[in-house]
Amino acid sequence: xxxxxxxxxxxxxxxxxxxxxxxxxxxxxxxxxxxxxxxxxxxxxxxxxxxxxxxxxxxxxxxxxxxxxxxxxxxxxxxxxxxxxxxxxxxxxxxxxxxxxxxxxxxxxxxxxxxxxxxxxxxxxxxxxxxxxxxxxxxxxxxxxxxxxxxxxxxxxxxxxxxxxxxxxxxxxxxxxxxxxxxxxxxxxxxxxxxxxxx
Amino acid sequence: xxxxxxxxxxxxxxxxxxxxxxxxxxxxxxxxxxxxxxxxxxxxxxxxxxxxxxxxxxxxxxxxxxxxxxxxxxxxxxxxxxxxxxxxxxxxxxxxxxxxxxxxxxxxxxxxxxxxxxxxxxxxxxxxxxxxxx
Numbered sequence: 236x237x238x239x240x241x242x243x244x245x246x247x248x249x250x251x252x253x254x255x256x257x258x259x260x261x262x263x264x265x266x267x268x269x270x271x272x273x274x275x276x277x278x279x280x281x282x283x284x285x286x287x288x289x290x291x292x293x294x295x296x297x298x299x300x301x302x303x304x305x306x307x308x309x310x311x312x313x314x315x316x317x318x319x320x321x322x323x324x325x326x327x328x329x330x331x332x333x334x335x336x337x338x339x340x341x342x343x344x345x346x347x348x349x350x351x352x353x354x355x356x357x358x359x360x361x362x363x364x365x366x367x368x369x370x371x372x373x374x375x376x377x378x379x380x381x382x383x384x385x386x387x388x389x390x391x392x393x394x395x396x397x398x399x400x401x402x403x404x405x406x407x408x409x410x411x412x413x414x415x416x417x418x419x420x421x422x423x424x425x426x427x428x429x430x431x432x433x434x
Numbered sequence: 435x436x437x438x439x440x441x442x443x444x445x446x447x448x449x450x451x452x453x454x455x456x457x458x459x460x461x462x463x464x465x466x467x468x469x470x471x472x473x474x475x476x477x478x479x480x481x482x483x484x485x486x487x488x489x490x491x492x493x494x495x496x497x498x499x500x501x502x503x504x505x506x507x508x509x510x511x512x513x514x515x516x517x518x519x520x521x522x523x524x525x526x527x528x529x530x531x532x533x534x535x536x537x538x539x540x541x542x543x544x545x546x547x548x549x550x551x552x553x554x555x556x557x558x559x560x561x562x563x564x565x566x567x568x
Contacts, residue, residue, distance in 0.1 A: 257477065258474055258477060261473075261474060261477065262470065262474055265470045265473060265474075266470065269466040269467075269469075269470060270455040270458060270463075270466065271451075271455060273458065273462060273466060274451065274454060274455060274458075283462065287462065287465050287466070287469070290466065290469060291465075291469040291472075291473075294469050294470060294472075294473035295469075295472065295473045295476055297473070298473040298474060298476050298477045299473075299476050299477070302477045370450065370453065370454065370457075372446070372450045373450045373451070373453070373454045376447060376450055376451070391447075395444050395447055395448055396447065396448060396451040398448070423440060423443070423444070426443075426447075427440070427443055430443075432439075434443075434446070
């Protein structure tokens with residue numbers, strides 16, 4: 236059975252439990268944000284598998300803990316969980332890289348040191364087939380976003396790409412609305428400088 | 435002019451981002467749908483209001499009765515027991531001595547006073563008269 240069928244079956248099973256409304260609304264909400272959430276996680280993590288894991292965690296946590304909360308609270312809660320997962324993954328990666336560099340760098344399956352140029356990940360985290368499909372403009376934007384400080388990237392992604400208002404962006408980032416505006420202003424300034432006028 | 439170009443930049447960023455969503459590959463989309471299904475399946479049902487269980491009332495009443503009986507037994511047992519230091523009837527005299535204001539040394543020399551009393555009773559009348567006149 237397809238995953239979509241699984242969703243419908245789950246919703247139908249709740250008919251007798253009196254939580255159909257919540258399940259249906261949650262299903263609609265998650266369906267509306269899952270692609271954008273994946274892209275946002277991919278921009279932050281530069282790896283599609285890690286991005287999928289982060290989105291999965293965010294969905295599960297929202298459903299388990301906050302499904303009974305008012306629906307208007309879901310977007311900031313969801314993106315807050317997602318941002319938290321992204322930051323966790325980035326920290327784990329930083330620790331792993333530090334440990335690997337301490338023990339003399341990464342090695343391939345045959346024990347030879349990896350070629351750093353060959354092993355360098357694509358900044359946008361895409362495989363070649365995806366790169367072909369991706370527009371040049373989006374590639375440039377992702378690379379420029381990857382070079383931003385984390386908080387500036389969060390503010391730009393949530394406010395401009397996802398389209399949250401200032402209040403929800405502040406809730407998602409766990410900071411004041413003034414901080415959101417400051418981070419966003421700096422992010423826009425940096426991105427425009429990086430991408431140039433002809434982007 | 436600058437604000438216009440910034441607004442155009444932001445619009446383009448949003449448009450490019452939204453367009454990129456349509457180019458996600460099938461593997462990613464399938465994984466996202468599967469994750470959504472798992473998330474929905476994990477939603478906890480709201481718990482119905484609890485009704486008192488059928489066995490709760492008699493069990494509670496029984497427990498109360500048992501506790502009351504135990505308390506009553508302990509209380510009765512405590513009141514019926516004589517106070518230990520004052521219980522023995524033979525000791526009433528001793529307690530009277532202890533609680534009295536008299537000098538305890540006098541009781542310690544009680545044998546001497548009894549002997550002295552016996553000497554006085556056994557002595558001839560003349561001795562007692564002589565001693566009283568002397």
